[in-house]
Amino acid sequence: MTYCLAIALDEGLVFCSDSRTNAGPDRVSTYSKMHRFCVPHDRSLVILTAGNLATSQAVIAQLQRDIEEDNDFNIFKARYVSDVADYLGELSLAEQAKYAKKGGPNAGFSPSASFILGGQIKGQQPELYMVYPEGNHITASDLYPYLQIGETKYGKPILDRIIRPHTPVETAMRCALVSIDSTMRSNATVGPPLECLFYEKDSLQPYNRYIMLEENHPYLARLRQSWDDNIRMAFDNLPPLSDVFAAAE
Template sequence: MTYCVAITMDAGLVFCSDSRTNAGVDQVSTYGKMYHYSVSGEREFVILSAGNLATTQAVISQVKRDIRDNAATSLKTVPDISEAASYLGEINRQEQDKHASGGGPNGGMSFEASFIIGGQIAGDKPRLAMVYPQGNHITTSKDTPYLQIGESKYGKPILDRILTRETSLENASRCALVSMDSTMRSNLTVGPPIELAVYSADSFSLQRFRFDDDDEYLRELKKAWDQYLTDAFDRLPSLNWGDSLQSDEPG
């Protein structure tokens, strides 16, 4: 399982992904799910992936080949994030069809994959798009300035409560990490290493971080969040037991 989240604010973009792809009884596999492409001063892209590993790796490999071979359409040539998402969606559909048509032992398997692509092209604002397995895509909105793929439900509440377009990059980064921690706590198939990328608007420069399982900051963040949640719960208004309804059962 996978969890990836990307956030867009006036200040820029934040991307966060786990690296666990399999968490069986006797085997844990890790693969990076974040890909970065940059042309200094011109364009900056980050891609997050979730779903069938064979499909996601094939899609990223094709993206890299198109850049290397100077293909007519690639991350080097697309005019905006929407076109980049459409390009990624087309490759995604092609790779899924290719794997599904193989037959044999792969019959009945799902080769679906989802992606988040975001970044900035000179002359435009930083933007995000989520690419569905079917190849179509959506973008963020004013009320929902984030996108998620993979195991999204556990990390969603903190995003809804904290994030706005005015949120700072630092607070959005911490929010993404708390969202990831909440997901890891409730789903053991999501796990470290955790990758975090922070893009400041118009900088055309990306800051990347990696947090392993024994990372001190990640431990401190988790401990502090658990404690603050407990403290907040203890301060909730007490239930007035005198206002309870009387039992309808005969005395």
């Protein structure tokens, strides 16, 4: 499993991902799921991946090969981010189709993968897309401007409470890390290092802020302990249920 998310702020885009992959509990590895494609002053794009690692690696490899071979359509020539999203969906579907035979040694196996694609091409606004395993894609909502792939549920409530388009960059990056950290606590197949990147609108550079937090990074330990303490305090300060019992008696 994996958990990745991206946030579309008024100031730019935030991308955050874990790095754990597993093919069964005894085949746990570490792979970055954040892939950057940049032509400075022209375009800056980031792709996050979840799902079958063979599928997502094949898709990313093809995107890179298209650039090296200077193919008619490639991520460095595309006119719109949405064209890249379409192409990503096509590549993903084609790759899945190779392995999606039913039954036999493939029974119970799924080659499906999901992607988040975001960034900016010169002359356009920054954009964010989620590409489904089925190949189609959606953008983030205006009011709750984030997208998630992988193990999304544990880390969703905090995003709904905190993330809005005008949320400051530092707050949004911190919220993304809390969202992933909460998920790590509940699902052992999501794990560090965590990567978090901020792309500033109209900068057309690879990124403006980037951090990688390894398991033993002191900030990650402080964040975790502080969140645990603060949540307990938040809980202890809720109105006591004894009020309801007293009223009923």
